[in-house]
Amino acid sequence: MFEKSSNELAINKLYILYILSKMEIPLSNSQIINIFMENDILDYFSLQQYLHELKDANLVSSIEEEGHSLFSISPKGITALKYFENRIPSGTKDSLDVYVFENRENILRDREVKAEFKKIKDGEFDVKLQILDGKIPYINIDLKVPTNKTAKTICDNWKEDASNIYSSIIESLINHS
Structure with missing residues (x-):
């Protein structure tokens, strides 16, 4: 035993x-x-x-x-x-290999893309957005927004599509006339 x-x-x-x-x-x-x-x-x-x-x-x-x-x-x-x-056991190894294949990019993105918010006072939330390369930030954005719902939406959108949003910001800054 x-x-x-x-x-x-x-x-x-x-x-x-x-x-x-x-x-x-x-x-x-x-x-x-x-x-x-x-x-x-x-x-x-x-x-x-x-x-x-x-x-x-x-x-x-x-x-x-x-x-x-x-x-x-x-x-x-x-x-x-x-x-x-x-x-x-080969079955366990296979299921772990599949998990890694299907989820590694999402886990890596969670470490590179940061989005968080906190309530500062009534009617004001502080939103912090980042894209990191290791510990080096590509971009830091700090926003003040009026509602919890707005803060959560911004964070969710950032986590979902940070690279495209980042590209749009850079393109707007470069091509602004």
């Missing part, structure tokens, strides 16, 4: 290493949770425990960015994954 549970523990940790390796970008805790919950692979509490243990073993590294931890596979984790990747 103990052997099965320790084998299961090792495979569950391999799942985390595998997804961090395949994504090729640091992931936030919530992004990791979403991946495993959407694929019905690990429960929340086990995932948190395994992630903590992988970090303690230096198989996963984390960096702080804007008050959030971002996790990535470490060189030691890459080596471990190479040795033991064949233990991951």
Whole structure:
């Protein structure tokens, strides 16, 4: 019985290493949770425990960015994954590969395109929009708008189509007569 549970523990940790390796970008805790919950692979509490243990073993590294931890596979984790990747069931590996293929661009865009708003006072909301290249901003836009609905709409539109909006702004500034 103990052997099965320790084998299961090792495979569950391999799942985390595998997804961090395949994504090729640091992931936030919530992004990791979403991946495993959407694929019905690990429960929340086990995932948190395994992630903590992988970090303690230096198989996963984390960096702080804007008050959030971002996790990535470490060189030691890459080596471990190479040795033991064949233990991951092919069906699980296939479903994770499909998930990465279908969702990597959206996850990357979420890290590059920022849109948030907060209420300043009655009738005034502060909206902050950004496009980042790593940590370097291409554009920062700060707006004051009158309603929560307007702020939310602006943020949703920015997240949906930031690159085209950015291009339109640049084109308008260049071609303005």
